[in-house]
Amino acid sequence: MSRSRPGAVRARIESLLRRFAGISGIDRVLIAFAALGLSVLVGFFIVLGSGRVAECSTAAWTMPITGLGFCYDPFEVFFVLFNGALGGPFYVWEPGILNPEWLPITLPWLGFMPGWSPFNNAFALTMSETTLLVFTGLSVAVAFRAGLFNIGTQGQLVVGALLTALVVVALAPLFPANRVGGVILIAIGVLAGAVGGGLWGAIPGALKAYADANEVITTIMLNFIAANVAYVLVLEVFRAEGSSVVATADVPEYAQIGPWLFPPTGDFAEAALLIGLVSLVGLYLFLEHTSLGYDLRVSGIQPLAAEYSGVNAKLTTVRAMTLSGALGGIGGSIWVLMSEGRWVESIPDLGFDGITVSILAGNNPLGVLPAAALFGVLKGGALQVGFQTDVPPELVGVLRGLIILFVAMPEFFRLIGKRLVPDEPEATRGGDGKDGDGVGGTAAVDDGGEASA
Amino acid sequence: MASDFDRRRFIQAAGITGIAGLAGCTGGPEGSSDDGSSDDGSSDDGSSDDGSSDDGSDGSGSSDDGYNVGMVYALGGLGDESFNDAAQRGIIDAAEDFDVSYDESQPADAGEFSQFQRLYAESTDPDYDLVASIGFAQLDALTETAPDFPEQNFLLVDDQLDEPNVASYQFSEEEGSFLTGALAALLTQQSFSAGAGETNTDASRIGFVGGVDAPLIRKFQAGYEAGAAYVSEDVEVSTSYVGDFTDPSGGQEAALSMIGSDVDIIYHAAGGSGVGVFQAAQDEGRFAIGVDSDQSLTEDDFDDVILASMVKRVDRAVYESVENVVNGEFEGGSQVLLGLEEEGVSCVYGNAIGDDIPQEVKDEVDSVRDEIIAGNIDVPTDPDDV
The missing domain is CATH 3.40.50.2300 (Response regulator)
Structure with a gap:
């Protein structure tokens, strides 16, 4: 093996990448599930290994035959991770796989809660994370499709969230304190978030279009600017009276997006997910079925060709970044109005996770939902693992990262494959143009083989 | 085929090495098994003086009739050699002195404070007698959680909350x-x-x-x-x-x-x-x-x-409130201020x-x-x- 000729290695890598580039549709889903299984398997051994190195008084799991004891039970970890994310519908060590008290629909307002119902707090956390990541994932995806790498969704989310909180708190006295006033306020708040995030996203867009500034750098910088300016503004000007943390005043209860079926103690509201799904389908239709969306995709795939065929590439860049920022900003609005009830300084890294969600989804809006759901499950499950087992949060973080890495890698190879490997010579398919991801280049594979010669 | 064979041999070798490596590791649960490798050289990290309650927690199965305490730490988590570790010393000491077992949670962001508080409050297996919220940043979360669980005792360290089921400890x-x-x-x-x-x-x-x-x-x-x-x-x-x-x-x-x-x-x-x-x-x-x-x-x-x-003395606040729970003297709504006089704070000169x-x-x-x-x-x- 080690004496293989460089040419053979290169041919092999190329054929591998080509295979990745060729797969699509149902195969990708199957591969994702296979990768998930593999990551669980690898994670299993990581849990075992760290359970062996850690010190504890009693073994959580003893390996059959060898009698070796381990501090963490890998079966339990993964079971709790996925089961806990749903609020524990399954019993495994008790008789029966399904929770015996399971009821398909248990409505909280009927006043009883026998056994598991889908509307529980743990599942609410999972769904809440999913909902928020739908927005940030879409935000990154739309920029990607226009050939722009928007790392700045986090900053756009921070700005959108702050504007939402401030506008809603400021306007609340003008509207009646009831459901109607609340709905109006929510609409205004989401709009404010979209405008704030959109403007914040338009800045790097304009810099890219008219000053040729690399959007990766400007968006990263704008993240820091957004976070710190927002922090100082809230600290010095908008801080709620007597608050021990840096946070704005609370948005009034009636102006928060409340749940219909889920318990009000959770952080999830179905209406917010609905807004997310509408944005998702809307974005898909926009990209695939409108002329503006076509312009956007074409400038993503081949900017020069787009320009030549009459697309205003500069304006398209600004538009794409504005749309991307607006989606990130709405994510911030939803975070304020659904989860937190105010702007508070410790904002989770939703914008950065959105990048991974988008890559997982192959930058396709329709794929964002399952990708976000995977993140949601991992988030909700990790909390349950932290609560129910002795596994330290760092190890849970490793497992989460591992799962994401494994599921994202085939997709990543596919994108690379499409980019680097020219189409198979015998089947000269003209660019299928289905998934736009960057400018095609073929140079990079050429220097792969020489090194080992 | 030849390359497949190589690969298989590699996997075998890697697997054997891995298992041997695992078996060779020291540490692991003490006295759990007959492998005799539990010499463990004990806790060289020095963060807590005995290995028995190192990464601590549940053991809840062992003493069902005892008291259970749920610890929700501040951001930064355990191992900060400062605030959270001081709180942990308090619960470790209490667990040694009383029939108390405890479970620990380290929230990764501020949004998780209320999640963990709620999980402990809702838990029935075991039923937690006290939920300790460590750190002032948990005030807002606890303000919402505490009224939802009027039967649950809470401890809040570093801020005060006027609820009948919350004991607040502050320091001067x-x-x-x-x-x-x-x-x-x-x-x-x-x-x-x-x-x-x-x-x-x-x-x-x-x-x-x-x-x-x-x-x-x-x-x-x-x-x-x-x-x-x-x-x-x-x-x-x-x-x-x-x-x-x-x-x-x-x-x-x-x-x-x-x-x-x-x-x-x-x-x-x-x-x-x-x-x-x-x-x-x-x-x-x-x-x-x-x-x-x-x-x-x-x-x-x-x-x-x-x-x-x-x-x-965050450890003292934790220890005292656990002691109160054990003695049936837990006073919800109480607000304790520990100053120089109470030796809740002090200026201790460096060891070296x-x-x-x-x-x-x-x-x-x-x-x-x-x-x-x-x-x-x-x-x-x-x-x-x-």
Whole structure:
């Protein structure tokens, strides 16, 4: 093996990448599930290994035959991770796989809660994370499709969230304190978030279009600017009276997006997910079925060709970044109005996770939902693992990262494959143009083989 | 085919090596099995003195009839050698003295505070007798959680909440910080060297590095500034906030820029970011003052620059409230303030270089302490009142 000729290695890598580039549709889903299984398997051994190195008084799991004891039970970890994310519908060590008290629909307002119902707090956390990541994932995806790498969704989310909180708190006295006033306020708040995030996203867009500034750098910088300016503004000007943390005043209860079926103690509201799904389908239709969306995709795939065929590439860049920022900003609005009830300084890294969600989804809006759901499950499950087992949060973080890495890698190879490997010579398919991801280049594979010669 | 065969052999070899490696590891559960490898060389990390309750928790199966305590730590988590570890010492001590088992949770972000509080409150297996919320940042979450579970006892450390099922423990950080301020001001005015540090005789400047600009941390700053001003009007105090409790490099930056402007003693109230302050002091040959725990012990790599620590007995708050629960004396709605007099806060000299501090300085600090306890000094809690 080690004496293989460089040419053979290169041919092999190329054929591998080509295979990745060729797969699509149902195969990708199957591969994702296979990768998930593999990551669980690898994670299993990581849990075992760290359970062996850690010190504890009693073994959580003893390996059959060898009698070796381990501090963490890998079966339990993964079971709790996925089961806990749903609020524990399954019993495994008790008789029966399904929770015996399971009821398909248990409505909280009927006043009883026998056994598991889908509307529980743990599942609410999972769904809440999913909902928020739908927005940030879409935000990154739309920029990607226009050939722009928007790392700045986090900053756009921070700005959108702050504007939402401030506008809603400021306007609340003008509207009646009831459901109607609340709905109006929510609409205004989401709009404010979209405008704030959109403007914040338009800045790097304009810099890219008219000053040729690399959007990766400007968006990263704008993240820091957004976070710190927002922090100082809230600290010095908008801080709620007597608050021990840096946070704005609370948005009034009636102006928060409340749940219909889920318990009000959770952080999830179905209406917010609905807004997310509408944005998702809307974005898909926009990209695939409108002329503006076509312009956007074409400038993503081949900017020069787009320009030549009459697309205003500069304006398209600004538009794409504005749309991307607006989606990130709405994510911030939803975070304020659904989860937190105010702007508070410790904002989770939703914008950065959105990048991974988008890559997982192959930058396709329709794929964002399952990708976000995977993140949601991992988030909700990790909390349950932290609560129910002795596994330290760092190890849970490793497992989460591992799962994401494994599921994202085939997709990543596919994108690379499409980019680097020219189409198979015998089947000269003209660019299928289905998934736009960057400018095609073929140079990079050429220097792969020489090194080992 | 040949390559497949190679691959299989590689996997076999890797698998065998891996299992052998696992088996060779020390550590693992003690006495769990007959493999005899439980020699474990015991807990060399020194964070807690016996291995039995190391990463602690549940063991709940072992004592079903005992008491159960759920710990929700502050951000930064365990291993901060400061605030959270002090709280953990309290629960470890309580678990040794009483029939108490405990479970620990380390929230990864502020949104998880309420999630964990709720999980403990809702849990029926085991039923938690006390849910300890460590840190002022949990106030907002607990304000929402506590009324939903009127039967559940909560402990809140570092802030107060007026709910009938919440016992609040606060500390007079400003009193302890007053002493460290006085100490720093006395030392910066004289030529003093000990361990790896020495004072700067060119100027009389001392510094304060805070974690997050919150009312609680401002209490540290206010006490420190007031203590320095009490000793001498000529001492200048520079102040900086890192903006984070888990950012050592930010703490180091802040401390380095202070040292660059002739500051020679820096007091931090910055949790995990404070390690950076120690690092800067050590690199530049100046002094630092620790916080919450005796950091010359918990951060013993830096004990040659840690003059003293403003020890805050978070462990006592946890221990006491657990004791109250066990004795059936838990008082919801109670608000306990632990100051110098109650020994809830104190100024503890560094383990390595504390002995080098001149006796007259220590006497002076002692007399300030007595004055505060006697009520002769009015210690401000807001830097604006200094």
